[in-house]
Amino acid sequence: MRGAILVLSGPSGAGKSTIINHASPNIGDYYFSISTTTREPREGEEHGVDYYFVTHMEFEEGIKAGDFLEYATVHGNYYGTSLKPVNNALDEGKLVIFDIDVQGHRLVRAKMGDYVTSAFITPPTLSELEKRLYARSTDENSVIERRIDNAKEEIKALNEFDFIIINDTVEEASKQFTMIANVARLKQSAEELENFILHWEN
């Protein structure tokens, strides 16, 4: 059986990375999809770990070559997901986890909806999100304000997702995430179902 895709979206500051790390020992073998971007690395970010950092020219060559499962421009920078490592991980039967925005979710669902389960992770309220973003303080205020404006837009796309995880406590949110990740693996593509039906009578 081929693997499955779990898309996670939600505002920066929602706690996506914390939840994934916390749930990590309980969700079996997975491949965390690393995005490619043209934006500058933040302090502490590593190439090949947080992102693949590339130039505008390299990114645009990738687009021309059809390398991207999805890509978008956000605040003047490209962000995208290379198709090849995703297909490799699916062939190995792995769960592929994406941390992408609601635009990215739409594109992945449109192209590979057969494999996709999705969850939107959000703090319980906007004011809680603001608190967390300012406490994290890795960004300038103007960047934080932009993230908050984005969050107000993204939250409206909630109903496009299979699940919503309200990150009130990390423990509860990780528990929900673990259940969703494990169930995502049970999802079978239309092709797999057709094959099953074909062989069922023999």
Place this chain on the structure above:
Amino acid sequence: MRGAILVLSGPSGAGKSTIINHASPNIGDYYFSISTTTREPREGEEHGVDYYFVTHMEFEEGIKAGDFLEYATVHGNYYGTSLKPVNNALDEGKLVIFDIDVQGHRLVRAKMGDYVTSAFITPPTLSELEKRLYARSTDENSVIERRIDNAKEEIKALNEFDFIIINDTVEEASKQFTMIANVARLKQSAEELENFILHWEN
């Protein structure tokens, strides 16, 4: 938060009841929807436990009164689900589990799709199903043959379900069922999501 609905379908002999009983201690508080039927009770079946057994006239009065969430005629008998106990259980935040056929699944999804997660349970092969049905031997051969013909039809509707559980071993099937049941509870209706978005900014 309101409850959620989990629809189970699959041929008689697939092992639905065994799986539910096996998983029962691990899926929290649930209401198992009892169908109403005009067919004769089989040996050992009890009114109010296995089915509500009613007359044709009683059933047709229920239809006229709009009491049924879904109903259908199968082999000349009515089968249906009363709406009221379902809504009561949902109001109490319970998971409502349905054991209905693929027609019933379509109707429940059409009316209450917002709340529905669904799984199709099947033995791994048709010959395994035949073996189980003849071993159970509660029915005459003609009934078993009709069940097998039904199964061949129902399996084609596999792709309408969120999940498929291949009942190879009861342990593995119950484990999958438990995960699906627990995740079904996380499903929120469009109304609940709208409410969440409305209050999120305040």
